[in-house]
Amino acid sequence: MLVNQTDIYALRAMTFLALQGADALVSSKDLAEKTRIPSHYLSKIMRRLVEAELVVSQKGHGGGFQIVRPLEEITIEGILDAMGDKHELEKCAFGWEKCGGEHPCPLHPAWSELKSSFVGWASSTNLSKLRNAHIQQRFLSSLGGGDLPE
Amino acid sequence: MLVNQTDIYALRAMTFLALQGADALVSSKDLAEKTRIPSHYLSKIMRRLVEAELVVSQKGHGGGFQIVRPLEEITIEGILDAMGDKHELEKCAFGWEKCGGEHPCPLHPAWSELKSSFVGWASSTNLSKLRNAHIQQRFLSSLGGGDLPE
């Protein structure tokens, strides 16, 4: 819940695409190898991302997946929404049908806090941010030498 | 992940116990009915909470479960730890064996943020806080009239 394995795969794939630079076209096979996501499972995930219009797909020879929108526009929230488990956060943790307003369940205040901090994080983190942070980090660590893992 | 159904059940059960007042002894059957947790499943959950010493159990006729420690000491983090899925947060979201320090994965900074805000929430929220907030809320809403749901 909140973030499952499939969600993480989606985040990985999108992040990887974003790191390949503007409009890079990457095949599912390549993506799967580089991100270590089971290839057939990845293709299911990619379809959802295509439907949500976060990526564009190119069928046939030389095809693949591509981000065509500005990276700033693609947030973690958007990716999670595309994977379709938003409703999880909306259910009352105490199992009440009606919870909130005048009659919040005992867990309601705490749950709301969690929810808003989670949504805050997810909505403020976009692919551009991830990319910049990572590129900067690679630059800094290249100054110190050392090998890149994996 | 982060918080699964079983975790939520544990939070519900502990919260319910905390609301019953100091040292209330509640049977598994009662707990299950009031919290709407499948009774046999609940008893498994309670065993874990007993082992973690968050509650004490009383076997035999008239037995049940009881919180004997100060409510301030029992945090959501403690409850989640008792349920045993702490390791989830520690794994690299990008699937790298070694991630962090000199060579963080592209998702590392964002993931760390999420982790620390989640842990901050879980460790700062304790049963006393939940109880007080709820009691206060009930008082306030009683002034306005209206029925309690569920």
Added chain:
DNA sequence: CCCAAAATAGACATAAAAGTCCTTTGAAAA
């Protein structure tokens, strides 16, 4: 035009989580 590469689609398989059932053990009350 035909072949190969690559996404799409959906059926199938496996693993993990959630839930149920049955037996045993312990303690209180009759």
Added chain:
DNA sequence: TTTTCAAAGGACTTTTATGTCTATTTTGGG
């Protein structure tokens, strides 16, 4: 002491999530 209630423990089942396989469609290249 016997009965009865309730936790402990474990085997089993069901459901959901994850992963695999096999075809079908689409597209570019020879």
